[in-house]
Amino acid sequence: MSIVVIQIGQCGNQIGFNFFNTLSSYLDKKYNISRNTDNLSSSNKCTEKVEPNNKENVTLTDVKVHSYTKHKEYYQRFFNIPQDINKKKLMKNDLKTKPSTEKLKARAILIDSEVKVIKNIIRQTKGRSWQYNENNIYHEQIGAANNWSFGYYIHGPKAYEAIKDRIKVEVENCTNFDSFLIIQSLAGGTGSGLGSYFTEMLRKDYPYSTIVNLAVWPYQTGEVVVQNYNIILSIAHLYKYSDAILLIFNNEFHTICSSRLNYKIVSFQHINTLIADTMVNLFLNKKPLQTSTPFTTNNIPRLKTRNLSIFQYQHLQQKIEQNVTMQHLIQQLCPLPQYKLLSLKFVPQTSTGMVEQFNFTNWNGLLRSLSQMALTDKSIDEKLNWTINIKKPYNELTNPYQWFISNVLILRGKSISSPVEDHSRPISSSIIPLENSKRNGNISDYYKEDSFSNYDVNDLKLYKYRDKKKDDPVELISSQLYFNYNYTISFPNKFNTYFSHDSYKYSQSAYLISNSTAIIPKLEEVIEKVSRMYSTKAYIYQYNKYGLSNEHFEKIMLNIEQSK
């Protein structure tokens, strides 16, 4: 279940730092909360005994460790988040004798081509409850000059050679290694070039592991002149080697910050914090689900597991029943190897203060706007175009909306038990029969027609959004309605919902990761620009300088065109 985070470049490091920061503060807070409940149930010793038992089944760590480690560490392990206590683990036996005073160590590799950002980050970790492992830091002296080629051909091999062993150590330290998460940007030289190289090499060295790239898409204009070249080059490379590329658009996050969160002056710190919050919500989520399954007696989780496991058994060779790993997530998100660009939508987008004051969010409203956001590919839940509806019969020309290959919805909220209790039945009753009917009806047709081996975008039989609203008015109130009606498409396991009881920052929030065609216009725009620039051969000499040949470039452009 462990994730090794690799942060590359200025952007990657800043986001990574924020991510670990929010994560740790969140967990610390959580720990406090739980201790309070412990206190309520009187003696600490008792609870200490009880708690491990509960979670023993859940986490893969042994009870021994829990019984004598502190709460905090215990929590870390419980969540088994991308943050590990590497040293702790080595010292497992010593822990009895000396209570560890050491800080938590983030399971992260830091790579940058210049020292300033990393230095800054390290300085900031001082006084926090966690820290980076200093051995995991690698930096060059000279920046990559916004040059993908420089990063890929010059810095890449050097850096990978230097940090290879550390990655190995980290991976071996994991109790249950899940995946690599590479945080990078697409605009600069370090993030894009080194990121591409690392993805490639990791794929080579760990052929069966999951590699997820969290790539930050730059502003449309303004950051780097040659960003379009860099985007194309890195997307092409990542596409070849990565399992999934989760794109984060600076633009969208910026507008969210400025218009929804009411920051007068948006700084990178705000944006990074927002990204980090979102990431925490995304990646933490799976664990509680996994934990909730065994110990609960009420039927909610069971429904959930049944829900999942049916899909898994039927369509994936997924053997682990309860564990929702990154791998699992990716498998659901990217059923087809050709499509792995993911985008993210989330609600609510309000400043925390407001939410706390007026708890006005309800699942219905949240999910309603989220589904519409996904449909219209808007990042803000404001001024949505509600006029866009699903037209029947579906026609490519009249329906210029997104096609969804798959979606994953993540719900988080303290009060989730009530809505889910209400709505989980609809889920199970709506999705599964639906799938069943499909499967029964013409599953073979799907496989034949879509013929996973060779097919074209146009041949792809993506079902239009089904309007279940009319079919089932009872479900109007049900939150699942919106997504049902939007995303019932061809692939059997395209819509999965996860939920968790603990929430970060918002009392209720919903996140939707979708693998859809929404990315195409953006990619198209970049290609357009690149081809215009490339036709005059502007800047190309800079790339050639470090070994990127024109043929290679042209090949890459071809690949990108195909991947649309």
Next chain:
Amino acid sequence: MSQSIFIQVGQCGNQIGWRFWDLALKEHAQVNSKGLYDEALSSFFRNIDSKTGRDVEPIINTYNHNNSTFIKQHKISDLRARGVLVDMEENVINQIKASPQGFLFRNDQIVKSNSGSGNNWAVGYSEYGNAFHDELLEVIRHQAEVCDSLQTFILCHSIGGGTGSGLGSYICSLLRDEYPTIYRFSTAVFPNCKDDDVITSPYNSLLSLNELSKSADCVFPLDNKALIEICERVSQQITKASTTYKDSTLKLKKANNSSGKEFDPLSLKVRESSIHHTIVDSFTKQNIMSSLQRNYPGEFKVRPFDYMNNIVSQMLLNLTSSMRFPGDLNVDINEISMNLVPFPKLKYIISSLSPLYTLTNQVKNTSLRNIDQMFSDSFSKENSLVKADLKNNKFLACALMLRGNVEISDVRRNIEKLKPQLDFIYWNQDGWKTGICSTPALGQPYSLLTLSNNCSIKETFKDMKKNYIKLYKRKANVHHYTQYIDKEYFQNALNNVNDLINEYTMLETAIPPNEQEINQWRKSILY
């Protein structure tokens, strides 16, 4: 942390360099109150252990150690500039050595002679170049050896005179041969095309332009005239200073009419007497403002070249700030040429500063402008350090290097605002590069350096060419040059500038291909 070596050649170069080192020290003193030798400082300075005579490593983690021994160890003991001073006259270098900044330089950093180049490019390039070849190499190598990762050579020279232009371009090509992977940035002061004092300066400038075209990675042209005008404008803003300044401009004009050399020693002497602070002083002072005020007494306004050189130094400091200090969006110096130079030949980058100030007594007098004003100012004619009309000419690319208290949303807002006003070339509509450095410039809460690769630079080239042809068609003064160099140099230089003008004109008039052509081209590449 990467290092830069600053090479100042000729009289003009040395004078700019002098101001540069002074301001660089002050800038670091502003941030570095403890007087520790940190990594930011290490990019331009060496710290030498007084006992062993070896270089001291910069501190990497300031936060870990607070004990006094540690601080003692890394205290600035003997600071040296990573600079090389080259001049064929002793005068300026001697003055620098005698000045408060003199301790930064040792004799092993200086290459000098005492005969001058006589405003003759050929003498500087060919005769002195060959004669001092080994010595130059030795001195530069010595500096390069003490850098653990050398990244840039910053060359500072004028291209009107003899030493700066001739020897400067010789050094540039020398560097290209010896250190091909290190970036070479040239800060070239272009002569004043309209009323120039040096008769041979059209020759000198075109000849060195030719050489720079071949060997530099980036050239930042500076125009004396534009600088003078900036100084005038700034001084007009400072109402108090306006009366005294008139005298100084008169003086300057006079000096311009006679040969440049005679003028300077005089002003230097005055300057020397006025700058009576030491570096230790400025490092111990926590409050840089008060020390600035104290160190620059009123009479400082009198010297116009200092104003101008301050502006140039400020430009260079802003340029390298993002490399030295942390920020939200770091820009390493090699990113500049990467982003701004689309074709290897078109590397003439117009710089403009905003807000404008000469770093003397601006602190009290000029009112703070708001950020938006700063952005729009920097694209006006008045603010650019070259005579150039940015707004009415095509941009190839543009970089905004921000310092201080500026956030990304300010940048976004202003880029959106500026975009319709500026004419970018069709294939690079989004040719913006942004850098944000959180350490402000001296005495300014925020500042902006705009670097643009703009077609308007061709006007400068055209003027230069015109003057050149005026002389060359009569073969005036050519015999002075042909003693040292081949005649072909002249023709080559002319061809080069013609090429440049042509290329810029071509880009200026380039018509974007229509959809069909693009698609056709795309297909031809892809299938």
